[in-house]
Amino acid sequence: MRTWFITGTSSGFGRELTEQLLARGDRVAATARRPDSLDDLAARYGRQLWRARLDVTDTTALRQVVDRAFTDLGRIDVVVSNAGYGLFGAPEELTDEQIDRQIATNLTASIQLARAATPHLRRQGGGRYIQIASVGGQIAFPAMSLYHATKWGIEGFWESSAAELAPFGIGVTIVEPGMSRTNFGAGGAVLGAPLPEYADGPSGQLRRVLSGELPPLPTPGDPAKMAAAIIASADQAEAPLRLTLGSDAYELATTALRGRLEALEAGRSLAYSTDADDVVHVPALTASTSH
Numbered sequence: 001m002r003t004w005f006i007t008g009t010s011s012g013f014g015r016e017l018t019e020q021l022l023a024r025g026d027r028v029a030a031t032a033r034r035p036d037s038l039d040d041l042a043a044r045y046g047r048q049l050w051r052a053r054l055d056v057t058d059t060t061a062l063r064q065v066v067d068r069a070f071t072d073l074g075r076i077d078v079v080v081s082n083a084g085y086g087l088f089g090a091p092e093e094l095t096d097e098q099i100d101r102q103i104a105t106n107l108t109a110s111i112q113l114a115r116a117a118t119p120h121l122r123r124q125g126g127g128r129y130i131q132i133a134s135v136g137g138q139i140a141f142p143a144m145s146l147y148h149a150t151k152w153g154i155e156g157f158w159e160s161s162a163a164e165l166a167p168f169g170i171g172v173t174i175v176e177p178g179m180s181r182t183n184f185g186a187g188g189a190v191l192g193a194p195l196p197e198y199a200d201g202p203s204g205q206l207r208r209v210l211s212g213e214l215p216p217l218p219t220p221g222d223p224a225k226m227a228a229a230i231i232a233s234a235d236q237a238e239a240p241l242r243l244t245l246g247s248d249a250y251e252l253a254t255t256a257l258r259g260r261l262e263a264l265e266a267g268r269s270l271a272y273s274t275d276a277d278d279v280v281h282v283p284a285l286t287a288s289t290s291h
Contacts, residue, residue, distance in 0.1 A: 002234070003027040005069055005076045007056050007113065008083030010037040012182040013132055016227040017080065022048050024231075029069040029076065031056075031083075056083045056109035057101065066116040075124055078234050079117045081110040082132040087146050088210070089192030090203045098192060099146055106150035111157055118165065126169025128234050131158050135176045135249035139256040142202030162241060171239025175230055178249030180221030221246040 004021055008014040009030040018028050018038070022045045030038055031054035042049050050073060052065045070076055087094065087102040110131060121127035136144065137151035155174060162172035189210060198204055208214040226245045233243050244250050272281065 001025055001027065002077040003029065003073050003075055004078045004080060005029040005031075005066070005117070006080040006082055007031050007054065007109070010034050012082075013177075013180075013223060013227060013230070014080075014082040016223045017082070017230060018049075020224070020227050020231060027073065029073060031065060056113070057104040059108075059112045062109065062112055063116045066113070066120070070117075070120045076117070076120065076127065078128045078130060079113065079121070080130045080132065080230075081113050083109060084132065084150075086144070086189045087192070088143055088189055088203070088206055090143060090195070090198050090201075091145055093192030093195050093198060093203060094146060095192070098190065102146045102190075103150055106147070107153045107157075110154050114157075114161060118170070121165075121170050122168045126171075128171045128173070128239055129158070129165070130173045130175060130230060130234065132175050132177070132230075133158075135178050135244065135246070135253050137174070137176060138253040143206045159241070172241065173230075173233050173239045173243055174241060175233075175243045175245065176249055176253065177226055178221050178246030178252065179217060179219040180223050180226060180246060181219050182223050218248065220248055 002021075004017075004026060006014050006017055006028060009018045009028075010032040014030075014032070015037075018030050018041065021028050022041060025048075027048050027050070029050040029052070030041075031052045032038065033053065033055050035051040035053050038049065038051055042051065050069060052069065054061060054065050056062055084106045085102075087098055114129065117127075117129075131154060133154055134147075134151045136148050137155040140148045140152075158172050158174050165172060191207060191210070192203075194204065194207060205214065209217060229243065229245055233240055244253060275281075
């Protein structure tokens with residue numbers, strides 16, 4: 001039996017993870033802005049479920065809830081940073097408040113969760129972080145610039161932190177789902193105020209998709225299967241740094257990374273030409289020259 005701490009458990013992946021974990025006998029410390037949304041699970045599983053009200057953008061409250069969860073439960077094996085949402089629109093269609101809240105929820109809160117939980121994980125001799133990110137941390141679409149900024153940012157944070165945490169027995173997994181059948185693109189989305197200049201561009205088209213005026217985007221991902229894969233990753237002895245989930249996520253990330261590598265390789269001569277004159281370049285060993 002493991003004990004999990006999960007943010008954003010009222011819906012989406014947070015709710016699905018909580019249900020599956022409780023069903024298999026694990027304990028879950030579930031946080032949400034509306035913990036009463038888990039009343040049905042509390043009635044069914046009793047003390048297996050620990051609940052707390054939490055808006056992850058309130059850093060002081062986040063630290064208090066994390067401390068209380070570790071104190072009450074004794075040990076937490078897996079910390080899942082899941083709370084987040086999508087903010088859509090061209091940058092100038094968004095308000096300052098919308099931008100600040102998107103960054104505070106999707107990026108800053110995950111960083112502060114890591115800062116709050118790491119001392120506890122170190123003291124207990126290890127554990128696991130799972131960050132629910134997105135394939136949007138590897139690719140970028142128009143009308144989603146602020147969302148992508150948070151997802152690219154959290155990828156960099158965890159890739160750096162993973163190396164720092166490894167000596168303490170703390171593993172890190174960044175989960176990169178594609179489009180899945182949660183409420184992310186509909187009920188969970190926030191849109192900026194439309195400007196007529198963008199009506200015929202990607203921002204206007206995305207609005208029409210979300211309003212039902214245009215056909216919905218393909219959503220191949222099954223949240224239950226994805227949650228099961230996330231749980232299974234915590235059972236691996238060594239944490240996989242990234243977990244790409246969904247056929248669309250795999251294809252989109254593959255295309256983006258290949259294109260980026262091709263562009264990088266095309267600029268190799270220019271990159272090398274800007275070194276100082278006293279730098280000596282040693283040719284890389286190849287299979288034919290290493291014997």
